[in-house]
Amino acid sequence: MLSSDEGPPGKTVSARVPVAGKLLSPADVQRARSLTDRLLAELGRAILGQAELLELVAISLLARGHLLLEGLPGLGKTELIKSLSRLLGLSFRRVQFTPDLLPGDIIGSPILEEVDGRRRLVFHTGPIFANLVLADEINRASPKTQSALLEAMQERRVTVLGETHPLPFPFFVLATQNPIELEGTYPLPEAQLDRFTFKINVPGVSSETLQEIITTRRQGEPPELTQVLSESELVELFDFTDAIHLPTAVANYIARLVSATHPTRDEAPDEVRRFVKFGASPRAAIALAGTARAAALIHGKPNVGFDEVRRVARSVLGHRLILDYAARLEGWDSLKLVDRLLAVVPDVSGSIPEDLRA
Amino acid sequence: MPIDTIDRWINRYASRIRLGEFLKRGAEWGAAYLFAFGATVLVVKMLIPQAWPHVLWLGVGVVVALAAAWWLTRKPSQTRWQSVARLDAAINSGGLLMTLCERPADDWADRLPQIERLWHEAIPRVRPRRFAGYITLPLLFALGACFVPLRNASTAPTLYNTVGQQAAQELEELLNEIEKEQLLGEDEEQQLKKEVEKLTEETRDTPLTHEKWETVDALRERMKVRLETAAMSLAKARGAAALLADSNLSDTPQMSLERSEQLENDLAESLQKMMQKGGLAGVPKDLKEQLQRLMKNGKLQMPKDAGDRQELLDELKEYLDKENDKLNELRKKCSGCKSGQCDKEGECEGGQCEGNKSGSRPGKGGITRGRGDADLTFGDESDRQGAKFKEVVLPKGFRDQPKDEVLGVQKRAPDEEAAEVAPRAARQDVDPAAGQATWNRKLSPRHRNSVRRYFDSRETN
CATH class of the missing domain: 1.10.8.80 (Magnesium chelatase subunit I, C-Terminal domain)
Structure with missing residues (x-):
């Protein structure tokens, strides 16, 4: 089942070439730290009591790596990723993986259309064409569908009918999987696992955190989040990381x-x-x-x-x-x-x- | 902190690491060299003491070994970045020092610790415990080897087979003596000579075996038998001459004619035998001519004149006494009674040390493992089961014979001494040296080995 939020469609921001052979200045480092602190502080507002998890997510983001979150249901995995997309102002798509999900449902497929009186195959992009793709419960899809992500995660492009389509920059796959209810699931193959930079176990929260959640969140709704990093600032952080x-x-x-x-x-x-x-x-x-x-x-x-x-x-x-x-x-x-x-x-x-x- | 100051600390750290590597390698090399040096000194002191003072120069080699170890540490086993990483960890700069060494940046250099004491403490201290642990023992060994006393080098050539050669030489000397006295026939003399020469030849290069010992014993016994035979003839002649001389004296009872004739025959027979072997070579010329003249047809024609007869018999008696003395001397030598075996000169009688009291000394027991005159107490026979000693039949020992030496021949009844007729235990009261003959009894080597094996507790237990 596919769903998408109300965010803008996939967009590409230009990447700057990192300054090679030169150490970052203290001012640069200070600026980078203030940006990441701002991001982490806002994330911490959305996800309570998971400071270490949030830092690892931020690290994975700055390293432009894909992330696999494993944890019991209700720990805020999906909410974390949704919050991240809002804070970064990036396009976001969520794909709920099910056993009947097909590769075309993710990547997109060519559809025969009549344009200017002539019929031709037009490629309709799938939900993977976004900056942030949430692959929820990824281990519930068949290996065939899982493998559809391989090229996208490594090469950051997809090829359909011999036609290659680049994915927007930055491109992150943030997947979740449930360690229980494993019946009818397909464990991720090693090749797929290797493409995830991080696999993070999402721990449970303390009683103090739970108390804070139920006292500050009505119906469990997260606070309203606004974008804290612009596109250029994000790219700047990538450059700083490379330097x-x-x-x-x-x-x-x-x-x-x-x-x-x-x-x-x-x-x-x-x-x-x-x-x-x-x-x-x-x-x-x-x-x-x-x-x-x-x-x-x-x-x-x-x-x-x-x-x-x-x-x-x-x-x-x-x-x-x-x-x-x-x-x-x-x-x-x-x-x-x-x-x-x-x-x-x-x-x-x-x-x-x-x-x-x- | 200026970059050049950082460089100086890094160089100091690298130098300290190099010193540590030198101590490590120097300890191993130095220990090995000191052990080798000590061993060399010991070998030199034991085997080639002439080279002793010069071998100390080898001690200089330890300096060479240490210099070589230092030379090899010029290229340290750790790279510069490894040293920098260690120093970085020591000052806890979180990798900034490593970074600045690879990408110098003045604005970051100030972030390094500015306190000199911190840098100073980051430099590892030299605590050469391992070095001392490695070096101490070899050094003590080398020094100990230097203080081991030098072995005295003997310049005398090493003699081999001296016992055998000595025995053969004694036999040769004895044979010469016997030859001089002309107690042997020509054939027998040649045969004995040949055998003694052969023995001398064999004992020159090969060690003395029990067979050779027995050969020596056999030759000596053979000579002894000849001497005993000669002694018996001489004693017979002496006895006869003495009785004949005594019978001429006026104060002695008159001898019967038959007895006189028998004595003359005995004397003639003995003299004949001596003449046949050339035993009368040492006789004064006058007496010899006189004897040759008187001895016709194997009989002694004594002068009729009583004065001449007495004179001849006296001369003959004197000559025979002299010969007897010589013969006794030879018998002593032949019996193996040599100086050193007896305490005093003249104690050798019949090849045994008669006069000494060595039998009372501890550890001088004979084959009975006790004094010759000790009481013998016989108990039950021992159980032979488990006895490892294998009984062997030994050849009859020459010395196992009872005393069969001819001490003298006389017509009268033997003189009895109180000590000899008394019971054994009482005899010692009279003669303290009694039983010494048994005490000092000697065994041939083969018998001795058998006895030793019989009493050897290691074999029987």
Whole structure:
């Protein structure tokens, strides 16, 4: 079933080329931080008691990554994405995934029309032609439909009958899935999962938050939100994110971290060797670097540090590890393994000589 | 903070890391070298002590080893960015230091910690515990090796098979002595000579085996038998000459004619035997001519004149006494009674140390494992089960024979001494040296080995 809100149709904003080889100035970083703070503050007004989740969503947004939210119904997943579209002033489409949903229902299809007395096939765009696409309960659609998103998510374009149609910039797929009621669902294939930069588990809220919700929200209606970031400001944030410096040592750390997820590598810890079937792809390393940049910008830094990598590692690597059946038997899940990796992989390779102690 | 100041701190950090790597490598190399040096010093001190003072120069090598270790740390195992990353973590700048090293920016340099103490504390301290742990033991070993006393080098050549050669030489000397006294026939003398030469040849290069020991024993016994035979003839002749000489004296009872004739025959027979073996070579010329003249048809024709007869018998007796002394001397040598075995000169009698009291000394027990005159107490026979000693039949030992030495031949009844007729236990009261013969009894090597094996507790237990 398709639905759309009252927002403007898909539009494309021009992307600026980031300034290469130059560190952001303190003023630039300060401005970026004020913009992101403004966004996060407004999001926090809409979604109560989920500060960490909101920050991860903002990081994913700045890194121009797709986001998969997993959580029980009623935790505000859909509301979060709708709020985001309102705050950014971007076009928004919501697609409710069902088993009978077809690829054409998402992408669009050519329809025979008579134009100027001549009949021709005219491509009618689907709901994917928007800046923000909410794929609600994505695991309920068939694999065929799910795979329709593959090209769109990676290449940011769709091809129908040999004709390629670019998607608007920026383009985000924000998907949700329900970890329960799995009967009649189709788990996302690994290739599809790999295209989501983040997979975030949406936690439940505290009793204080619940109390605040029922006292401040009539009928659960969210507050009225207005656009807080203009298109140019959003593009500016993207540029700032790209200009965040990734030092060699941190890049090396990311590389070693991703490499250690592979059970066949020398640097893999014992738990990875025992419980992981397939490790993270190079796309994971790219996502780690990109999201760490965004995290650094949100924290007002001109560069990425080891802390930023650790901050995003769980969300980036968690859904990219394919575990062996032994992991379930031993009570290990992917997030626990990522924590283990973060604990055993040192920030800097090598060690200082034993005769030296700081 | 100026960029050049940051660079200076980074360089300081990198230098400290290099020092740590030098300490690591230097400890390993230095320890290995010191161990090798100590071992070399020990080998030199034990085997080639002449090279001792010079080997100390090898100690300079440890400086070379450390210099080489320092030279290799010129290229540190860690790259500069790794050092910068560590320093960045130490000052907790969140990656800004790394960034500024790669993309210098003055406006961000001010955001780095400005307190010098913080930078100073970020530089790792040198605490060479590992270095000391590695070096201490090898250093002590090397120093200990230097203080090990030098082994005294012996310039004397190493002698091999000396026991065998000595035994063969003794036999050769004894044979020469016997030869000098002309106690052996020519054939027997040649045969003995040949055998002694062969033994000398064999013992020169090969170690002494029990077979050779037995050869030595057999040769010595053979010579001893010849000496005993000669001694018996001589004793017979001496006895006969003495009795004949005594019978001429006026104060002794008159000897019967038959007895006198028998004694003359005995004397003649003995002298004949001695002459046949050339035993009368040392006889004074006058006496020799006189004897050759008197001895016709194997019989001794004594002068009729009583004075001449007495004179001849006295001369003959004197000569035979001298020969007896010589023969006794030879018998002593032949019996293996050498200086060193007896406490005093002249204690050797019949090849045994008679006069000493070594039997009372601890650890000098004979084959009975006790004094010769000790009481023998026999209990039940031991159970032979489990005995590992395999009984072997040994050849009859030469020394197992009872005393069969001829001490003298005389017509009268033997003189009895109170000590000899008394019971054994009481004998010692009279003669403290009693039982020494048994005490000092010697066994041939093969018998000795058997006895040792029999009493060896390690084999039987």
